[in-house]
Amino acid sequence: MSVSPDLELDVVLAAKERLADGVVRLTLRAPDGAALPSWEPGAHVDLVLGPDLVRQYSLCGDPADRSVLQVAVLREPDGRGGSAHVHERLTDGETLRVRGPRNHFALGPASHYLFVAGGIGITPIVPMIAAAEAAGARWRLLYGGRTRASMAFAAELRDRYGDRVELVPQDERGLLDLDAALAAEPGAAVYCCGPEPLLAAMEERCAPGTLHVERFTAKPDTEAKTAFEVELAQSGRTVVVPADRSVLEVVEESGVQVLSxxxxxxxxxxxxxVLSGVPDHRDAVLTPAEREVGDVMMICVSRCAGPRLVLDL
Incomplete structure (x- = not known):
């Protein structure tokens, strides 16, 4: 995976509309009507909602339509303030800053897909289904939510694709039957997005290399942490990262600014x-193959598997 600077641009909120109970869709346009950055299914953007309020949302529109970017945002009562800001304070015509798009959940080529979504995890799956359909691939969607009224895009997907879309409102049908879904689609490339219990359950059931997931929240990190040294190659500095601090925190404290x-x-x-040393990857972004290469790391959570790292900072 190559490291490249993020695009940053200002956009205008052209529309905010209710999609489902607790879910709104934001349609964003360039102030001058210019074409927005290209993207592929699975991509997300950062919305800069305030000086210290930046949140990531999956793109859920049509990648061929460069006139807009669309995201869907779930109102989370126990969240950290991002969704509350979107639902309660954003108004049509407001200018926002966007970073990205980035894609760590890209749809790979396959003849057969199984898509599994839980709640707001449907957002990156919507354009994936359209891409699979356009490619003539065989596919099926298993989509669960708390209630039918809370499931964004549910009626639209069912109307468009028929019984290839299985809707499972928990109050009507209980939890998703993952075993049955996987048994019915042997050999499928599996793409899953949703809450951590769903992702963990899928990881338990799928063979390595067949499952692709995107996490909205971090995996619990229960591994031990030790101190190590980090050389910042561009800055000519060397810092010590103690067991109770992240690389990112220590690097920022040394005066080196890192986009995060x-x-x-x-x-x-x-x-x-990573220019030298072995990263101890603790992120939810890199694939096993990318971790094995070890040439990049997410310095907000990942650490060092040895005494020293040299980073390209």
Missing amino acids: SCREGTCGTCETG
């Missing part, structure tokens, strides 16, 4: 090149 956002290993914003 989630600070929990889910967005990929702080991806940094």
